[in-house]
Amino acid sequence: MTSTDIEGQFKHDISSKEIEHASIHDSFSPEEEKALLRKIDLTLLPTIWFMYLLSYLDRTNIGNAKISGMQTDLNLTSNQYSVALVVFFVGYVIFEVPSNLVLGRTRPSIFLPTIMIIWGTLTCVMAVIKDFKHLVVLRVLIGCVEAGFAPGVLLVLSSWYKRTEQSKRFGVYISAAILSGAFGGLLAALIVKHLEGVHGIRGWRWLFIVEGAATIGWALIALFILPDFPSTSRRLSEREKHVAVARLATENVTAITADGEQLSNWGAIKVSVSDWRTWAFVVGYMVIVGSSTLTYFYPTLVKGLFGNASTEKINFLTIPIYGVAFVCTAITAYFSDKIPGWRGLVIACWLTFSLICSIIVCAVYNFTARYVLLVLMAAGLWATNAGTLAFASSAFAGMHPQARGVSLALVNALGNLAQIYGSYLFPDSDRPKYIKGFSVISAMLVVGIIVFSGLHIWFRRNAKTLAEQ
Numbered sequence: 194m195t196s197t198d199i200e201g202q203f204k205h206d207i208s209s210k211e212i213e214h215a216s217i218h219d220s221f222s223p224e225e226e227k228a229l230l231r232k233i234d235l236t237l238l239p240t241i242w243f244m245y246l247l248s249y250l251d252r253t254n255i256g257n258a259k260i261s262g263m264q265t266d267l268n269l270t271s272n273q274y275s276v277a278l279v280v281f282f283v284g285y286v287i288f289e290v291p292s293n294l295v296l297g298r299t300r301p302s303i304f305l306p307t308i309m310i311i312w313g314t315l316t317c318v319m320a321v322i323k324d325f326k327h328l329v330v331l332r333v334l335i336g337c338v339e340a341g342f343a344p345g346v347l348l349v350l351s352s353w354y355k356r357t358e359q360s361k362r363f364g365v366y367i368s369a370a371i372l373s374g375a376f377g378g379l380l381a382a383l384i385v386k387h388l389e390g391v392h393g394i395r396g397w398r399w400l401f402i403v404e405g406a407a408t409i410g411w412a413l414i415a416l417f418i419l420p421d422f423p424s425t426s427r428r429l430s431e432r433e434k435h436v437a438v439a440r441l442a443t444e445n446v447t448a449i450t451a452d453g454e455q456l457s458n459w460g461a462i463k464v465s466v467s468d469w470r471t472w473a474f475v476v477g478y479m480v481i482v483g484s485s486t487l488t489y490f491y492p493t494l495v496k497g498l499f500g501n502a503s504t505e506k507i508n509f510l511t512i513p514i515y516g517v518a519f520v521c522t523a524i525t526a527y528f529s530d531k532i533p534g535w536r537g538l539v540i541a542c543w544l545t546f547s548l549i550c551s552i553i554v555c556a557v558y559n560f561t562a563r564y565v566l567l568v569l570m571a572a573g574l575w576a577t578n579a580g581t582l583a584f585a586s587s588a589f590a591g592m593h594p595q596a597r598g599v600s601l602a603l604v605n606a607l608g609n610l611a612q613i614y615g616s617y618l619f620p621d622s623d624r625p626k627y628i629k630g631f632s633v634i635s636a637m638l639v640v641g642i643i644v645f646s647g648l649h650i651w652f653r654r655n656a657k658t659l660a661e662q
Contacts, residue, residue: 221436229429229436233353233420236428238365240418241346244309245369247408248342250377251316251335252281254404257381258319261397273325277332279613284337289606292341293348293598294458301349302419302426305342306412312338313408319401320394344602351586351597352422353437355444357533360583364526367579368519374488375515422594446590456595464596471600473648474585477540478608480641481581484547484634485574486615494567494619494627514568518575525576529583536584537649540577541642547573548638551631558626577641584645588652 255263259274269277296304315335322328346366354362384403385396394402420426423437456464465471487494491511525543529536550570554563585604589597618630 221439225432225436226440229433229440230358232433233437234362236418237349237353237420238362240415241349242365242369243411244305244342244415245346245366246373247313247404247411248309248339249370249373250380250404251312251408252339253373253377254316254381254400255332257378257385258397258400261381261385261400262395263397266395266397267322267324267328269325269328275617277325277328280329281332281336282609282613284333285340286606286610288337288340289344289602290462290599293344293602294461294595296341296345296348297461297595297598298455300421300425301345302416302421302428305345305349305419306415308338308341309412309415310409312342313405313412316405316408317402319405320398340606344598344605347582347586347601347605348594348598349422351446351590351601352441352594353420355441355446356587356590357444357530359586360526360529360533360536360580363583363586364522364579367522367575367582371515371519371522371575374491375512375519378511444590456593458595461593461595461599464593465599465603468589468592468600470588470648471603473644474581474588474600474604475607477641477644477648478581478585478604479611480544480637480644481574481577482608483611483615483637484641485578486612486618487571487574487630487634491567491571495564510564514571517568518572521572521576522579526579526583529580533587534653535649536580536587537645537652540580540584541645541649543573543577543580544638544641544645547577548635548642551635551638555626555628555631555635581645584648588648 255277259269263269264274292308312335315331315338319328319331322331350359350362350366381400384400388394388399388403389396391399420428423429423441424434426434426437429437491514495507495510525539529539532539547570550566550573554566554570557563557566582604585601586597589600592600618633619627620629623629
């Protein structure tokens, strides 16, 4: 039996049964659906929002630790620090697909908080490192453990919401990273400043302790709040479970059910990798993530634009970048759910907008103008990040849930490979113009525009066929 046959058989055996079950035996009222949706929004979204916020802080606090004394205390060279950044993504990329295969057979309310407790503990252990080797080993381990979080959240969100509801929810999810970027540096500065030398411990070490402990604390709370999958969640009544599965079936979104057919791990992988859409989204998301590595260089770019500005001023000048991005992401996510069939075109338009900004940055050398362009360019990139995840989730909605988990993990994992080469786009030798970085990003954005425009055209032409499947 081919992978296509497996997926087709699943749709016939499970999706048809769910639709028939929903329409004949388990009809639900709009009031019931609204009440259930409100309940899920109030439990699932805040929980994963804080989880992602802390995840992002734990991933990026090494940069704050570096400028707060870690590089000096550990005698790190510039190259060693770069290695410490890159090794995180080795395990992160390798373990995303396996972790989603495990998640599909377990309970998200246990799996996600458990790995969060582990990486939070490892973050605390970062406070006792003595040399470069310790730093690298811990960064690798944190990457391996944290690999299960992002694709796991994507699978959970795609399993709870209909296609026309996903953009807003993915927008909420991504907003955690945006706000983390806006205030993470200031939070780190406060921790280091007020805890420097307390109990004989350096401030940068306290940074790992405080943020790691916060991660563990929220993970313990999430154990009691985070719902599982719609038909298996213990936090729902039997009636709510039926409504949750039935409403998804109205838009052909497959759901994990207790008595549903299970694919083998290899079968799920074959279904995923044999679908060309998986690879189209991989390429598209690599473009967005690669371009968004600009995030790591906001302080560097701002400092290059404004010369000898103080560290405090540089931190404040990066906040508008994230602030505008937050607003644009929220607006885009809200309206994308109202026009789900046009998500590909919306993403292509935002990428075109960012491309224009990137090209102008290469040609204009007025510092104020470049700063404004940087703000606008970042807004476009952040808005497409959330939009692409919602677009991919919607595109994979009809897949067997296990195969959908693999596809979402592949998109996120391979997309994040771009962070490796993206970390070398803005070397200090290119300051203050950074022509190399903006030129490479411009080229990547062109590829992204082509990919998402092509996906938009294909989905529009095949909309009727896909709806009938």
